[in-house]
Amino acid sequence: MDTFILLVRDPELVKRIGAATALEVRATGIHYVYAPCVAVCRDPRWGRCYESYSEDPKLVQDMTEIIPGLQGDVPDNLPKGVPFITGxxxxxxxxxxxxxxxxxIDGIDEHNTVIDRDELMxxxxxxxFSSISKGxxxxxxxxxxxxxxxxxxHHDLITGFLKNxxxxxxxxxxxFEGLDRITSPPHANITxxxxxGVSAGIDMFMVPKxxxxxxxxxxxxxxxxxxPISRIDDAVRRILLVKFMMGIFENPFADYSLVRYLGIQENPDIEFVKSNGFSYAIVVVGEHPYAEMxxxxxxxxxxDSGPETITNVCGAIECVVIIISGRPVVIEPYVGLIDALVAGWLPGSEGQGVADVLFGDYGFTGKLPRTWFKTVDQLPMNVGDPHYDPLFPFGFGLSTKPTTKGFYFS
Incomplete structure (x- = not known):
């Protein structure tokens, strides 16, 4: 069985994605994006694992190159820790x-991370560290x-470590409503x-209701x-610094000259039939839709129907299985039936990214950003662990060249 990964570890590409995102966001009149997520997903059972670049801290650091794409390149003489946004x-x-x-623990969302300080760091x-260095x-x-x-x-980690x-x-x-969740049940004692939260060092709060x-x-x-009023002064000073750096007071409204950047696609249509037929079946399976929390x-x-489809189709004809998921899922029981396996992750509306490599216009170059387990009983399991025994290890993925045959597997 051949296994192909679509995710490419390309910091420069991520930076260009950040720059394109910034253009489209500014065209709408919005100045602020809640990105990047630099979480290190250590257990794929976590429902927000799809937001994480990797289980590997170094790879997550590399992907923070999206920040200069969003905000601009930090000048060499900028003091440490000072935010930088330009233009x-x-x-x-x-x-x-x-x-x-x-x-x-167990990847439970919003739960407790039990780890010593050295491991946290x-x-x-x-x-x-990388995000702050990039402004x-x-x-x-x-x-x-x-x-x-x-x-x-957490005053120690917010004020003590992050700020000081x-x-x-x-x-x-x-x-969002994070203050409410300090207590259990939420909002039990909002005062x-x-x-x-304020004393811990949080400067701005999402309290919409x-x-x-x-x-x-x-x-x-x-x-x-x-x-103390000094805590309020600190928060106001920080917020105003970012706003002044952003130029919000000089340019508070949408710049309609940027509207031309909204929704640009050079090739909006995906041409799915590029050869005179082929002998492989394409099976697309994945997770049920879900969002954070x-x-x-x-x-x-x-x-449901995914395992049955793999069994029925791949048991009768050579097949390519494309997995659409936000994380590794159980696939080990079916690998013996599958001729080629593509980890497509969550391509959103841009299915062309999958089609382009599947039909050979571009080669597969992506490598696994996280370990693909055999069974959930192994979890948590990350690269470097003494019990490391994956189905596909961290960094696995086949590299191919573009093909003129029209369909890569034909």
Whole structure:
């Protein structure tokens, strides 16, 4: 069986993607994107594993090259930790989710990452080192906890390490309603949560529903000196620095000259029939649709009818199986039936990226950014672990050249 991976480890390509994204976002009048996610997914059962570039901290660091694409290249003389955004064609970036969101027990979303400080620094922090060095303007805090302490209330890691040790000068933003989730159940004591979050060092808060309650309670906490005015000054200073760097006050509205960049596609149509027929069946399987907070899976099985389709079709004719998923899924029981396996990940609406390599216009060059397990009983399992015994190891993938035959497998 041949196994092909579509994901390409190309920092320069990622930078160009960031630049293209910035253009389209600015054309809509929006100045801010919540990207990149520099989570290191250590367990594919996590429902947000698809947001992570890799289980490998070094690869995640490499992919932070999207930041200069979004914000612009940092000048050599910029002081350490100072955010940098340049020009009307760039946007404010946001490294997230600080920190350890990809290392929770059993991959349970918003749960607890149990790990010592050395391992936290070694595995989950490098993406932030690189992001800060590239001038990222903002950092978003994770819903998750580190050794039982909610990150939204973690003064040591937000103020102590991020701001004081790493000298990050941009602003720290909460996740959506992240304050509410400091307590269990959520919103059980919002006054306490506001004090905890602000005191921890968060500068901007996403409180879309109860923002008047937030303003009233925060005002009261400052008046009664539970929160010093210096903490408010610090938050305001950081937010204004990013806004001034962005040029929002000089250019607050959409630049309609950028509208020409919206939705540009040189070749919008995908030509699926490029040869005089072929003897392979193409089977597309994958996961059920899901979004953040709703994708945790303890079994990581292919969606219903997928296994049956593989068994029936690949048992009768040579076949190419394309897996559309946000993470590795259980495929080991079927590999003996499959002639070629393509990990397509989540191509979204741009299916042409899959078609181009499948039909031989371009060669396969991608390598696995995470370990493909044999069974879920092995999890968590990451490259370098003593019990490492994968179906396909980290970095695996076949390289091919373009073919003139019209269909790569014909």
């Amino acid at each position: 009307k064609e760039k946007v404010i970036g946001c490294a997230k989710h600080y920190v350890g969101d990809g290392g929770t 070694k595995i989950h922090m490098p993406g932030y 990222v303007a903002t950092i978003m805090v994770s819903y998750s906890s580190w050794n039982g302490v909610k990150m939204h209330a 040790t790493l000298h990050f000068k941009g602003f720290v933003i909460s996740d 306490y949560s506001i004090e905890a 109860l923002y008047t309650e937030f303003i009233d309670d925060l005002t009261m906490l400052v008046k009664k000196e539970y929160i 709703h994708g945790d899976s303890m079994n990581l099985t292919i969606a």
